[in-house]
Amino acid sequence: MALAGLQAWWRGLLRPPPPCFHCGDPVRQAVQLHFAGANRLLCCHGCAAVLTAVQAAGQEQAYLAHKNASPPVDS
Ligand SMILES: [Zn+2]
Numbered sequence: 001m002a003l004a005g006l007q008a009w010w011r012g013l014l015r016p017p018p019p020c021f022h023c024g025d026p027v028r029q030a031v032q033l034h035f036a037g038a039n040r041l042l043c044c045h046g047c048a049a050v051l052t053a054v055q056a057a058g059q060e061q062a063y064l065a066h067k068n069a070s071p072p073v074d075s
Pocket residue numbers: 020021022023024025042043044047
């Protein structure tokens with residue numbers, strides 16, 4: 001019976017994409033970057049470039065503290 005497979009496919013279609021680690025936008029073309037000890041999912045290379053710059057400056061902890069202080073804005 002193919003119905004179960006069809007239902008799984010449909011659920012996958014309806015599931016919203018995960019949010020970008022940096023900006024919170026839906027991730028459609030995933031970019032992964034290792035940042036502050038974990039792999040992060042990003043929506044574009046622009047966000048990856050921001051995190052790369054933060055790491056280059058050694059500001060990961062300041063970035064995470066700021067991020068936790070300001071939750072993503074609903075759009
Ligand atoms: Zn992003």
